[in-house]
């Protein structure tokens with residue numbers, strides 16, 4: 493093995509670059525006023541930005557009919573390369589479109605040009621069934637698809653304006669992360685995708701993966717998500733405090749992933765892995781129900797989908813984890829693979845339950861989430877402030893805990909937050 497830092501080749505071999513600069517950009521901007529234009533929604537803007545920087549390599553634009561159909565039915569591009577999600581631009585009526593079209597953001601800013609190659613239609617129901625595994629309009633990805641137009645406009649894009657990132661300091665393009673990995677001498681890097689705060693279970697699987705590779709790319713999705721997901725600015729604060737307190741600085745890179753969430757489960761897990769390969773990751777963590785929503789997918793479907801491809805075809809290596817939790821009997825983080833105890837010993841809470849707790853002023857236990865992270869979330873979600881009512885209810889809880897403590901209840905039987913940790917949370 494070579495001692496030289498290496499980064500994995502982008503998907504398809506070359507990092508695509510569709511950002512037009514300098515004189516070419518000036519010429520293109522001069523043409524815009526004479527061109528018909530299309531206005532992109534937030535999802536379209538996110539896709540355009542990812543096409544611009546090569547995050548979607550080998551794609552150079554929105555998929556044409558042949559690629560679209562092969563992606564739907566076989567999860568491959570016409571070249572045979574694996575690709576699981578159709579990256580498309582849907583509009584109400586594209587019949588009159590030809591040649592070059594200007595692409596505008598929702599605020600009217602010209603973002604780029606589309607050289608129209610193909611305009612076609614296809615059943616949305618079939619796309620929904622094949623991509624999301626359901627035609628149910630209550631699924632957020634399917635709802636998003638159904639809300640779009642019937643015409644698919646395909647062609648290469650030339651991007652004139654890199655969409656403004658929400659968090660400029662976290663805006664690292666694939667070329668930037670690749671450079672950062674090389675500078676740090678990381679030969680192997682594991683990517684972690686999330687649209688949630690990082691709780692102890694996620695910290696555990698990140699660190700378990702990090703034990704076997706050189707670096708970790710913590711790559712939270714910062715594009716559009718569901719309204720009930722934790723807001724991106726709160727999440728970013730929670731990532732920062734966690735990394736500062738609990739991760740070695742020289743082993744982790746935090747960057748934003750400016751994509752929209754599709755909730756396509758298994759297909760999106762594969763897509764997330766291939767896109768992270770373009771960012772330079774050699775490995776990618778796939779957890780339980782990755783990119784899932786509701787009960788649309790089986791718990792481990794997102795891991796099984798990788799078996800449908802030969803390892804050499806994907807390049808990036810999936811690192812699969814089971815459901816993980818803090819076990820009071822083991823006295824540490826564990827999974828069904830490593831812990832022999834019954835679920836009563838395990839501290840597990842759903843994301844929905846945690847948000848409810850935070851909003852009503854109840855803090856999740858430190859076995860579930862680091863106190864510093866809990867505090868950021870509590871502040872961000874507007875709950876858990878020390879009001880009279882929370883003070884009274886908290887004093888009652890302490891009273892209950894003390895009674896149980898003096899009654900000789902064993903610590904692992906507690907289902908509530910131990911006083912010591914409660915105190916830490918409120919006084920730090």
Ligand SMILES: [Zn+2]
Nearest residue numbers: 819822831833
């Ligand atoms: Zn255990």
